[in-house]
Amino acid sequence: MHSPDTPKEFVPVRIAVLTVSDSRSLAEDRSGDTLAGRIEAAGHVLADRRILPDERSEIAAQLLAWCEDPNVDVVISTGGTGLTGRDVTVEAHRDVYEKEIDAFSTVFTIISMQKIGTSAVQSRACAGVAHGTYLFALPGSPGACKDGWDEILAPQLDYRHRPCNFVEIFPRLEEHKRRK
Numbered sequence: 001m002h003s004p005d006t007p008k009e010f011v012p013v014r015i016a017v018l019t020v021s022d023s024r025s026l027a028e029d030r031s032g033d034t035l036a037g038r039i040e041a042a043g044h045v046l047a048d049r050r051i052l053p054d055e056r057s058e059i060a061a062q063l064l065a066w067c068e069d070p071n072v073d074v075v076i077s078t079g080g081t082g083l084t085g086r087d088v089t090v091e092a093h094r095d096v097y098e099k100e101i102d103a104f105s106t107v108f109t110i111i112s113m114q115k116i117g118t119s120a121v122q123s124r125a126c127a128g129v130a131h132g133t134y135l136f137a138l139p140g141s142p143g144a145c146k147d148g149w150d151e152i153l154a155p156q157l158d159y160r161h162r163p164c165n166f167v168e169i170f171p172r173l174e175e176h177k178r179r180k
Contacts, residue, residue: 011159011167014047014073015039016066020080020089021140022053031078031138034145039076042154047072054080059092067096067131073170074157075133076148079140081124090124093137097128104136104152111151115143132173134166 017039019032026032029051036046048066052058059080066072080089094100104127112120125148127136138148159167 008160010043012044013157013167014045014071015157016048016050016069016072016075017046018049018059018062018066018075018077019051019140020054020059020077021051022086024051026051030142031140031145034142035076035078035138035149038146038149038154042158044157054086054088056088056092056095059089060095063093063096063135064130067133067135072133074166075135076138076153077136078138078145081126081137081139083122083124087124089137090126093126093128093135096130096135098131099129101127101129101134107152108138108148111147112144115147129173132170 017032017035019029021029026049032049032051036049039046047069050062052062059077063075063077066075077089077093080087080092105125108125109120109123112123123139123144125136125138125144127134129135136148136153138145155161156166158165
């Protein structure tokens, strides 16, 4: 057991990135590139990367497949979090979540307000947990991906971050499935 003053070692996390877009290819995916670059620069593992169209069932199926993959600890999606008719990423995420991380949306909005003012109300960034995997949905702009990663995800996915972080509770995410 670590005391609060005992330094902890960095623990790399395996992260999959999903870009949701009807129009982008991997070569044009600046938001996915932003996330992939930051993930690897932080010392984490880019476990997989895909692009899917704005189709709720396809997005949910991919999220679920990654949740069931033992080589993926975290999924970050970008795109499809807006208000238009084709923006269905949030609904797809919520189809998969067992628990929602409500404060993620709030913190993301606070950070966005500092950068883009009241336009932040148009974002529906969200997060949750399913099958012991963290899932985060960020807007589709590179700036929003930078903000989400730099201000929230980088510290929370760093085992050394105090007073608490997402990594240290990985072993307990599925404790409800254990026999009592």
